[in-house]
Amino acid sequence: MTDTAPSAEPRSGPYICGIDAAMDVVSGKWKSLILWELDAGTRRFGELRRGLPGVSEKMLIQHLRELEYDGLVHREVYREVPPRVEYSLTELGRELNAALEPLAEWGRRRIDRIGAERVELPATG
Amino acid sequence: MTDTAPSAEPRSGPYICGIDAAMDVVSGKWKSLILWELDAGTRRFGELRRGLPGVSEKMLIQHLRELEYDGLVHREVYREVPPRVEYSLTELGRELNAALEPLAEWGRRRIDRIGAERVELPATG
């Protein structure tokens, strides 16, 4: 297998607890951010890339593929030229995002508390 | 700086969003598990090690130090021989754990859904 080949099916433990199992699908530098972006609606590959400042194409597809295998995002290919591929959240993905919301809120308070810098995101919705 | 030297102060972004800031303090193979263990009460170093099957001493202290710097755990040293060191959650740590609960619940359902294996934890209390 090569460098970028993603696993062929959902990662599947063994896990010590629920956190362990949830973190497994969310860990990766851009995954939660991708989920967040998609929560606002369907996005094309290029739109996602532009919406996530700093992500490389390699990592973006790699993460998208893993999220797809884990059943969190849906990939729809339109056979056009130039190609069009749209990504959206599955129901499972939306549930995960909901479960991430309290964590996001905690993080926002942490940013305020420690006065961390914020990265400006070009508005995406 | 050597291999194991932890950073001297809380990690501090810049962050893209709350998730980003929260994940930053939780990511690390054992961190959420350590938090989970400590949620049940104060633990000595050795107790934590025995409670987390597979963790190495190096990673355990490294993660504990980072959690301490990030203000999530409190470290209390008793000058005895042999030494005794007790770790416990701070209020901030308890808040983080609360924010992690929905994610844990999602993860538990994921384990059931995909029929993932579970690792047996020796009972720690």
Next chain:
DNA sequence: TGCAATACTTACCAAATGGTAAGCATGACT
């Protein structure tokens, strides 16, 4: 004297993760 217990500390190494940059396929447009 020598070993046990506890909480680290260190050196070294392997695997995982992520980045850069170039290449590929297709068809419309010039």
Next chain:
DNA sequence: AGTCATGCTTACCATTTGGTAAGTATTGCA
């Protein structure tokens, strides 16, 4: 024929992360 756009794919490399195993310090106890 050459360029553009899009969505990848690949090779290669650097950094990060985590593991193993040995060593340190202190004092009680056999």
